[in-house]
Amino acid sequence: MIINVARKELKSLFASPMGWIILALLMLAFGSFYLQGVNNYFEVMSGSIRPAERVGVTIFVGQTVYGIASFLMLFAVPLLSMGLISGERKSQTLPFLFSAPISLTEIVVGKFLGLIIFLSILVGYILLMLSTLNIWSDIDFGYLLSNSLGLILLAASFAALGIYFSSLTSQPIVAAILSFIALFALMGLDKFFGSQPNHWFGYISLMKHFQSFSRGIIDSKDIIYFILFITTFLVLTVRRLDSDRLRG
Amino acid sequence: MTEATLNAFDLSRQFGSNYAVKDVSFHLNKGEVLGFLGPNGAGKSTTMRMLTGNLAPSQGSVKICGIDIIERPKEAKALIGYLPEIRPLYKEFTVNEFLSIAARFHKVKSSSVHRAVESAKDKCGLAHMSNRLIENLSNGYQQRVGIAQAIIHNPEIVILDEPTVGLDPIQIREIRKLIKDIGKRHSVILSTHILPEVEMVCDRVQIIDKGNLVFHGSIEDLKQHRLGNKLLIGFSKPPTLTKLKAIKGVETVERAEQGMFIIKFKDKYLPAEEIVYLAAKENWGLYHIAPHVTSLEDIFVQLTQVQTLDDQTNKVEKT
Numbered sequence: 001m002i003i004n005v006a007r008k009e010l011k012s013l014f015a016s017p018m019g020w021i022i023l024a025l026l027m028l029a030f031g032s033f034y035l036q037g038v039n040n041y042f043e044v045m046s047g048s049i050r051p052a053e054r055v056g057v058t059i060f061v062g063q064t065v066y067g068i069a070s071f072l073m074l075f076a077v078p079l080l081s082m083g084l085i086s087g088e089r090k091s092q093t094l095p096f097l098f099s100a101p102i103s104l105t106e107i108v109v110g111k112f113l114g115l116i117i118f119l120s121i122l123v124g125y126i127l128l129m130l131s132t133l134n135i136w137s138d139i140d141f142g143y144l145l146s147n148s149l150g151l152i153l154l155a156a157s158f159a160a161l162g163i164y165f166s167s168l169t170s171q172p173i174v175a176a177i178l179s180f181i182a183l184f185a186l187m188g189l190d191k192f193f194g195s196q197p198n199h200w201f202g203y204i205s206l207m208k209h210f211q212s213f214s215r216g217i218i219d220s221k222d223i224i225y226f227i228l229f230i231t232t233f234l235v236l237t238v239r240r241l242d243s244d245r246l247r248g
Numbered sequence: 249m250t251e252a253t254l255n256a257f258d259l260s261r262q263f264g265s266n267y268a269v270k271d272v273s274f275h276l277n278k279g280e281v282l283g284f285l286g287p288n289g290a291g292k293s294t295t296m297r298m299l300t301g302n303l304a305p306s307q308g309s310v311k312i313c314g315i316d317i318i319e320r321p322k323e324a325k326a327l328i329g330y331l332p333e334i335r336p337l338y339k340e341f342t343v344n345e346f347l348s349i350a351a352r353f354h355k356v357k358s359s360s361v362h363r364a365v366e367s368a369k370d371k372c373g374l375a376h377m378s379n380r381l382i383e384n385l386s387n388g389y390q391q392r393v394g395i396a397q398a399i400i401h402n403p404e405i406v407i408l409d410e411p412t413v414g415l416d417p418i419q420i421r422e423i424r425k426l427i428k429d430i431g432k433r434h435s436v437i438l439s440t441h442i443l444p445e446v447e448m449v450c451d452r453v454q455i456i457d458k459g460n461l462v463f464h465g466s467i468e469d470l471k472q473h474r475l476g477n478k479l480l481i482g483f484s485k486p487p488t489l490t491k492l493k494a495i496k497g498v499e500t501v502e503r504a505e506q507g508m509f510i511i512k513f514k515d516k517y518l519p520a521e522e523i524v525y526l527a528a529k530e531n532w533g534l535y536h537i538a539p540h541v542t543s544l545e546d547i548f549v550q551l552t553q554v555q556t557l558d559d560q561t562n563k564v565e566k567t
Contacts, residue, residue, distance in 0.1 A: 004349075015340040015341060016340060092334040095302050096353075100325060101321075
């Protein structure tokens with residue numbers, strides 16, 4: 001059942017120009033940053049003579065692309081997630097889902113999964129693009145995989161939060177703005193406490209947990225953090241939808 | 249006794265402190281079309297939403313073929329097809345795409361999805377619209393798509409909330425015919441505020457007013473209420489009331505507006521012939537004679553008044 005909901009959601013995303021435009025724009029952005037990264041690599045590396053100054057091409061280009069990807073997802077995901085529930089509220093199609101033999105959890109998880117599949121197209125695209133470096137050099141695939149995993153977890157957290165805000169309102173654009181603000185705050189929490197790097201407040205920042213992935217480290221602590229973050233917001237969404245049924 | 253496919257027990261729903269629906273109990277027999285009649289804001293849609301598990305009742309329960317919709321929602325919902333008042337259509341899809349999604353959501357096996365879609369389209373006359381975007385369909389065809397998604401999984405019960413609202417007269421006629429056809433294979437609950445519609449389509453009728461069930465019975469009972477053995481007669485030179493009362497079978501005579509009379513007669517008598525004969529003989533100047541049809545509003549007034557009278561007598565008896 002979850003798969004059926006996800007399929008429907010994916011179909012919806014591709015049935016609107018929004019999905020295609022976001023996909024195209026992001027790919028254009030990633031592509032140009034990739035190109036710029038490769039160009040810069042030769043400029044910078046030809047200038048650094050001592051071996052200690054030299055960085056591998058994977059890290060040099062990867063850092064640029066994944067850095068910009070995590071930043072762009074901050075804008076893209078709220079735009080994609082905004083309509084997931086509020087759009088259905090607006091066009092009054094929620095009764096269609098509620099009166100089908102599907103549980104609320106299946107609806108929410110299905111919608112979430114649909115969006116994740118959509119986003120993983122982008123992550124897969126980046127991975128494929130960076131792998132082409134392997135044609136003329138020997139790249140570190142472990143680094144790429146760790147970054148991809150980090151990026152998909154980060155995007156999934158954005159999506160979970162976006163779905164929750166989408167369930168709160170019947171205006172998609174309000175949902176997008178709210179989730180963008182919330183994500184922006186969560187991303188930068190550690191910056192507010194820059195002087196105390198180990199303050200617990202910084203610890204709930206999304207970016208802090210993405211950083212270890214971007215260094216090529218897969219830490220179970222960070223994975224658990226992201227999974228908890230996602231579960232929390234999905235559970236909140238289910239509860240919000242359930243209160244629709246209870247309160248009317 | 250026939251098998252009941254749906255039972256509602258003391259269904260109540262409160263919004264804040266006021267009741268939208270209060271203590272409504274009824275049942276739906278297999279293979280019948282039940283009309284749910286009431287003015288706007290009477291609680292029809294609220295009841296429908298509770299029957300389909302879209303709204304939790306404050307009190308009471310709903311059983312679909314013996315399955316409680318609150319305790320085992322998935323099994324119960326699989327037996328219902330529901331078309332809400334505002335049709336829930338994903339307008340970015342084509343008819344085929346939307347109906348396949350509806351079929352999969354309602355647990356139709358993936359091998360028979362195609363067949364289910366085809367047969368639902370056939371029943372609703374949508375076959376030539378298969379690849380059109382729902383957005384581009386006319387109002388009437390969109391309504392057909394709405395009905396098609398409600399019957400796609402061959403449910404035991406089909407619940408339609410005001411299916412003819414906003415359609416033009418020809419479309420209304422077609423949709424009514426469609427509902428009649430559906431009624432042959434499924435049990436149907438149909439809500440409406442149009443009295444003739446109920447008479448045309450339904451086998452049994454329930455009238456709800458301000459959240460209370462005020463009448464339920466067969467369509468014949470309702471017609472009885474509506475026609476009520478009454479004639480509306482107009483004379484240009486009216487006779488005295490006693491002369492009219494003397495006619496065989498006449499029970500009461502009352503004056504209506506514009507010099508007309510309403511004559512109530514006993515069962516099994518039809519004094520029309522006698523009245524026409526007398527009118528011609530005594531030159532009363534008869535210009536109008538027809539069965540007096542009570543409007544829906546009058547029936548509501550009648551029914552609600554009867555109830556308040558009953559309440560009053562109950563109170564008197566208690567004291």
